[in-house]
Amino acid sequence: MSLPLEQDTQTLYDVLEVSPDASPNEIRAAYLRAKSAFNKDSLALYSLMDDSDTEELIRQIEDAFSVLSSIEKRRDYDRCHGLLSMHAEPGSGFGGGRVTSIARDLGHSDKVISIDRVPPMEDTSGEPDLLVAPRTDFSSESGSSLESFQRRQAGTGLSSQINSPMFSNPTGPGPSSTSGYSNGPNKSLGQSAQGTFQGNSNQTQNRPSPPTSLLRSQIRPAMNVGLPTFDPLVDDTIRQLVEHEKDWKGGLIRQIRELRKVSIEELSEGTKISKSYLLAIEEENMGKLPAPVYLRGFLVQIARTLKIPHEPLVSEYITRYQTSRAGK
Amino acid sequence: MDGNSPEEVFTIENDLLLEKDTGLISKESARELSEADLNPFAHITESSKQNRRVKQIWAIGGGKGGVGKSLVSSSLAISLARAGHKVTAIDLDLGGANLHTTLGVDLPKQTLSDFLSGRVQTLDPCVVETAIPRLSIISGAQDSVAVANSGFTDKVRMMQKIPQLDTDYVILDLGAGTNLHTIDFFLYADISLLTLIPEPTSIENAYRFVKTAYFRKLKLSSGLNDVMHLIDLAMDSKNNAGIKSPSDLFRAVNNVSPEAGMRMKREIERFQPKLVMNQTRTQADVDIGLNVKSVCKRYFGIDLDYVGYLDYDSAVWQAVRRKRPLMLEFPNSKLVTSVDRITQYVLKRYGTTRNTL
Numbered sequence: 127m128s129l130p131l132e133q134d135t136q137t138l139y140d141v142l143e144v145s146p147d148a149s150p151n152e153i154r155a156a157y158l159r160a161k162s163a164f165n166k167d168s169l170a171l172y173s174l175m176d177d178s179d180t181e182e183l184i185r186q187i188e189d190a191f192s193v194l195s196s197i198e199k200r201r202d203y204d205r206c207h208g209l210l211s212m213h214a215e216p217g218s219g220f221g222g223g224r225v226t227s228i229a230r231d232l233g234h235s236d237k238v239i240s241i242d243r244v245p246p247m248e249d250t251s252g253e254p255d256l257l258v259a260p261r262t263d264f265s266s267e268s269g270s271s272l273e274s275f276q277r278r279q280a281g282t283g284l285s286s287q288i289n290s291p292m293f294s295n296p297t298g299p300g301p302s303s304t305s306g307y308s309n310g311p312n313k314s315l316g317q318s319a320q321g322t323f324q325g326n327s328n329q330t331q332n333r334p335s336p337p338t339s340l341l342r343s344q345i346r347p348a349m350n351v352g353l354p355t356f357d358p359l360v361d362d363t364i365r366q367l368v369e370h371e372k373d374w375k376g377g378l379i380r381q382i383r384e385l386r387k388v389s390i391e392e393l394s395e396g397t398k399i400s401k402s403y404l405l406a407i408e409e410e411n412m413g414k415l416p417a418p419v420y421l422r423g424f425l426v427q428i429a430r431t432l433k434i435p436h437e438p439l440v441s442e443y444i445t446r447y448q449t450s451r452a453g454k
Numbered sequence: 455m456d457g458n459s460p461e462e463v464f465t466i467e468n469d470l471l472l473e474k475d476t477g478l479i480s481k482e483s484a485r486e487l488s489e490a491d492l493n494p495f496a497h498i499t500e501s502s503k504q505n506r507r508v509k510q511i512w513a514i515g516g517g518k519g520g521v522g523k524s525l526v527s528s529s530l531a532i533s534l535a536r537a538g539h540k541v542t543a544i545d546l547d548l549g550g551a552n553l554h555t556t557l558g559v560d561l562p563k564q565t566l567s568d569f570l571s572g573r574v575q576t577l578d579p580c581v582v583e584t585a586i587p588r589l590s591i592i593s594g595a596q597d598s599v600a601v602a603n604s605g606f607t608d609k610v611r612m613m614q615k616i617p618q619l620d621t622d623y624v625i626l627d628l629g630a631g632t633n634l635h636t637i638d639f640f641l642y643a644d645i646s647l648l649t650l651i652p653e654p655t656s657i658e659n660a661y662r663f664v665k666t667a668y669f670r671k672l673k674l675s676s677g678l679n680d681v682m683h684l685i686d687l688a689m690d691s692k693n694n695a696g697i698k699s700p701s702d703l704f705r706a707v708n709n710v711s712p713e714a715g716m717r718m719k720r721e722i723e724r725f726q727p728k729l730v731m732n733q734t735r736t737q738a739d740v741d742i743g744l745n746v747k748s749v750c751k752r753y754f755g756i757d758l759d760y761v762g763y764l765d766y767d768s769a770v771w772q773a774v775r776r777k778r779p780l781m782l783e784f785p786n787s788k789l790v791t792s793v794d795r796i797t798q799y800v801l802k803r804y805g806t807t808r809n810t811l
Contacts, residue, residue, distance in 0.1 A: 143748060169652065170749045172657050173661055183752065
């Protein structure tokens with residue numbers, strides 16, 4: 127346990143209240159938790175801390191997250207602070223690292239049992255085999271599972287914490303919050319809708335635009351994708367586009383992506399979809415696209431990342447795809 | 455309850471002064487010491503510690519009235535009793551005693567006032583069996599004005615006698631507010647639970663409670679005499695030494711000596727209250743508990759263990775209206791499972807915890 131009293135000796139992990147071997151999901155969840163606790167509207171601050179006290183804290187939390195959410199930066203930090211890299215990611219690139227952390231989140235050993243794998247295209251020269259990303263529900267801003275919820279509340283201790291059973295049994299008492307989440311894919315990962323922060327997502331709707339310290343250059347983590355620019359003007363333009371759109375072609379996706387100042391690389395990094403596929407989608411290169419079941423997932427993912435509604439984009443696109451395939 | 459005759463108080467004060475090694479001072483000056491300067495824990499004799507029969511003492515506090523302390527206390531007591539343990543619940547909300555009603559004991563014949571008035575010398579005659587097997591209560595009912603304003607010696611006597619009750623678990627239902635007795639019993643217990651509801655009024659009172667307990671704990675610790683003047687300063691929120699928060703105090707103490715800082719830190723680490731969130735209606739309400747935990751850690755350096763939450767359930771007011779225990783009147787309420795969960799968790803994790811005063 128680190129006291130706030132020891133500002134100079136607390137680590138970034140202490141700031142986010144996670145253990146040094148926390149998975150990226152846990153870190154992200156802890157970050158969102160910490161932000162919500164010290165957000166100036168937070169009830170938990172009432173009568174104890176005011177804005178000037180929390181400003182510094184929020185800054186620390188943002189800084190901590192920007193380091194700990196990037197694999198390279200985190201590795202460097204751990205090395206400098208003599209922390210064993212218990213979360214060492216073997217292999218190169220996103221593929222290997224991501225798999226390990228998913229496995230740990232699911233509570234499995236480091237052997238991943240099943241992966242959704244997209245069949246590689248004909249000419250994937252130099253392109254690593256890509257895994258379809260697990261669903262991250264961007265609309266809720268927190269994809270944390272019940273497991274990480276309880277792990278987090280059990281404190282920053284390491285393995286032998288006994289977690290409060292209140293939080294570990296999804297069928298136990300608690301507000302039966304089932305509304306508001308299209309969490310089909312989440313369920314397949316064994317997560318329960320009950321543990322998700324329904325309240326938090328309601329709060330985010332009413333909050334003003336995020337703090338300007340959330341510079342895109344700082345946001346490189348796997349989860350927080352090439353964040354679209356939070357420019358109200360851009361939002362407006364896009365909203366207009368979406369309202370008047372009839373065709374829902376790849377060109378629209380490209381247009382929106384460019385308006386949001388997201389490059390193909392960034393989009394690829396964030397959605398885990400290969401650049402070739404992304405380009406094929408935008409160029410409507412039907413011959414190069416995978417089967418509809420994958421294509422649908424890609425389109426939803428892209429829409430989510432670019433913050434546009436995925437219907438009717440997905441249905442229109444798929445229809446067009448199928449027509450063109452049928453025509454062949 | 456006129457146990458507060460000047461001679462008695464003076465005797466204790468005298469012992470205290472000798473213990474604290476500040477040398478003898480005159481009777482007149484000693485009388486000027488306020489009760490806040492007296493350390494109740496220093497007077498729990500070795501013999502009373504050796505005669506301890508009780509396994510664990512749980513205290514339920516929270517600062518705000520009406521958040522459900524009596525409900526939580528009685529429910530936890532029933533839960534423990536049903537799990538096979540012998541339990542005695544004590545109503546320490548002197549002047550506001552409600553515990554007996556929540557346990558379905560209408561008009562107890564013997565109460566705590568018998569002990570406080572000196573009519574009986576131990577707590578055993580005050581114990582009343584409830585209709586629930588293995589569960590008994592010491593009620594605060596039929597109390598007089600005098601009882602509501604008991605003094606230091608009564609507190610010490612209680613602290614000495616409680617561990618000698620013929621029971622496994624003692625549940626202390628503390629009153630609302632942050633008065634000295636409430637805080638001292640909260641610090642005295644082996645397991646101290648804070649009850650909160652997800653409302654700013656409750657949260658504010660809870661923080662006030664924690665703050666008071668925090669400073670009181672430091673004040674009562676024997677290893678911090680050299681920095682006691684700083685602690686006293688910190689307790690006055692309008693002090694002009696610039697000590698506003700616990701971090702400020704720590705910095706000031708550290709300046710005196712890092713060794714004192716270490717001692718202060720160790721003292722705080724021994725303060726490990728638990729949190730129960732009551733009357734939650736949404737996931738956001740539940741999350742407030744987590745936020746409070748984070749804020750406490752950040753502000754006080756205290757590790758608050760969030761042991762569980764209890765949903766708002768209209769069964770509660772109905773049970774109270776009927777003057778029947780919730781757990782028995784509405785056995786199918788989800789609250790029953792929640793309470794049992796909390797009990798099991800605390801037993802599992804803290805089963806052998808004993809407070810070293």
